Amino acid sequence: MNEQNFNWQLIPTFLAVFEQGSLMGAARQLGSSQPTMGRHVAELETQLGTVLFERTGRGLAPTAAAHRLAEAARTMETGAHALLRSVSLTRNAVSGTVRISASQPVACVLLPPLLARMRLELPEIQIELVASNAVSNLLRREADIAVRMVQPEQSALVARRIGRVTIGACAHRSYLLRCGTPHHVSDLAQHDLIGNDRGEDISRGMATMGMAVAQERFVCRTDDLLAYWAAVRAGMGVGFVADYLRREDRDVLPLLPSMAIPPLPVWLVVHREIRGNARIRAVFDVLARELPPLL
Template identity: 60%
Template structure:
């Protein structure tokens, strides 16, 4: 194989392997689907082997692809470590910091915090990734992440900075039409907004002795912003973070005796990147400001 090695081909190979399609890989890498296809074909030509079977349902890795995956991931890990070391050597506070947070945090809590940070750190630009998926800091999906679960990787540093409290809420117009529920069992006579694939509310019902199925919920969505907007529109009772509910005075708490366990919040950064002055400045600002906003 005399062709000069191109690391981008390996990145595309791993993305296709992880996501099972050229479309999914292209979205993750920020490239076009045809570009990813050319990368896979070029790598197959260099190796003289087929790496994926093309099917109507996506890409199926061959035995050769699975054998190469471990070595490719070691290369990826080395490249990521080099990138982190280069970033750590950057002593300039001017530039961009990429922050990942869940949709409710990104939509309802962080804007005010980032407005304050803009005054304190005007030299820093922010890329805000609003996603309920857990960003991979090892792969630099983000520089800093606000998570509801602590990381498992030893190379990540996590600081518990607060907790998200939740409650049952409904719009005052809904309550005027249907009355105010006093206890959890009353919700069986109400319109309830909850998750679809996420069954946390369903599990809570069952722990309280209420044996119901998803049909007990008049609106189901795994998008927490959709749930909030449905509550605001008067569609029913929903289980909402208190910091979100506080943004609309027409949304009122119900079930005052219901105790929902709070969710801890973690501020996470890669250990090596903490030596980067720009990321460290943003990390410290968020550690001070986010707890006050909760």
């Protein structure tokens, strides 16, 4: 037998006939025809120079040579399946570094537990987490994926809206015990307020509700969102915080449920050119799945 010319494609037919005991049974198993099975067996016997099956009234009886070949063929089949699984895992595996940009509260409160769970799902991925309130420029590749509260306008960026952040007035229990609880928006005029430093979101929002608040009315002013949250938790006054953040401290109580503060949309953003990258796509899909329930 010339090993270089051996037709290995005949082995599946041989195993099917060996296991089924007939050409018809092998044809059904492999989705082929009985004559094709017969030709394959005859060709294999010719290549090996030995008889593999004795024709009997009850079907095909394997010879001693067939039993020896079956053992080797099964070993070969097992190896082939293992090779296919290995290639499949290599092809589907995602590895490398993905850089995520998000605001401080999202990066420091929402993402860490989510990323810990993602570690189990994508163990070969490393995360670079950029905690910044500035909008990272994905066009300059300052991040691979950004969690944004504003929809990007650049055509080179792809954005998916995954939810919204609700915001409400709140204060620490210690402040309310000391200064009382406001029951109407107008009551805020008699309360200590926590506001922005250079930003104008809070003062502008209060103005739309008919309350013009001068900067001096804010007993604490900061544009750092974590410092703002720390001031609320310390009992410095009434603040305006994302509900997902407020739920982190049971002693920070929601106030004025009728106060209409527009929610902020949340967008997952990625550069169009790299959205098909396997590792970035895998992380993007996990964030799109896991972030909405947390918001």
